[in-house]
Amino acid sequence: MPKVGIVMGSDSDMKVMGKAADMLEKFGIDYEMTIISAHREPDVFYEYAKSAEAKDFKVIIAGAGMAAHLPGMCAAIFPMPVIGIPMSGKNLEGVDALYSIVQMPPGIPVATVAIDGGANAAILAAKILATSDPELLQKLKDYTAEMKETVQKKAEKLEKIGHKEYIKQM
Template identity: 50%
Template sequence: MSTTFVAILMGSDSDLPVMQATIDILKKFDISYEVKVRSAHRTPDAAKAYVKDAEERGCKVFICAAGLAAHLAGAVAGMTTRPVIGVPVDNGPLQGHDALLSTVMMPGGIPVATVAIGKAGAKNAGYLAAQILGVENQDIADKVKAERAANAEALLAKDEAMQKTLA
């Protein structure tokens, strides 16, 4: 029997500090995950074998992070029909802008949901995976809704406090 999980693939272990934000969000929502280093360029056979194995074991969403010539998310999207979220990592001389273009510019029919460059994108990748899983898992959907409501309340409380200091 398979267990639902999210697969986080990184082009290099140096991407882990950025992708820790994804891991933290998945943990917050009690979503199972795996983290692997697989490269579209250096280990294409291992990447393909992992994607197929992960699908068979219950992976519902792939999150792929890479910098520079960031082809990992696109390569994975070409191997699966499961949702793929691409996280452009902010390294190299262009600080992730090259990775953003490599991740987002996919041919029609092979989509990659691409988030922002760097840690903010990694965080949003976790939230997007939770929202995707929440379509079929009401517990996850409720947790996401509750966090959104709590964030809204916290912002309004900050505004109220600020208004008092401005008066």
């Protein structure tokens, strides 16, 4: 199975990036996770991004906050898809990172998910990989069916017990 690289700029991003790893595991996708600061160790970062193709990575999920250069720099070096996750922060609540990741110059695209959107980044990576993997595509279809069933069960519960009781049980 093709691999996904998961890279974050700081261990403070682990909670969000862990959701990406959990989702990849759910789909049976092999990944490698690491922490690299594009600003504090540019030589290490460059080697990571440059060697990702040789490691058989097909997608990189890169999470970063504030100036959020990690996803864009991955996209500048790695020739395959990069998915950026803007991290919420204490100053601008992740809007700065969102703008930094989504506003890439022409020729250097980064797919961008919601602020702290670790799970969606992994689902997007799975969808990219599923274009050439029928088994993974079926897992994604099954996951979609599970989500539908979950919502339907919640609607049935609401109808049965009413909103006031539903809220009490939340």
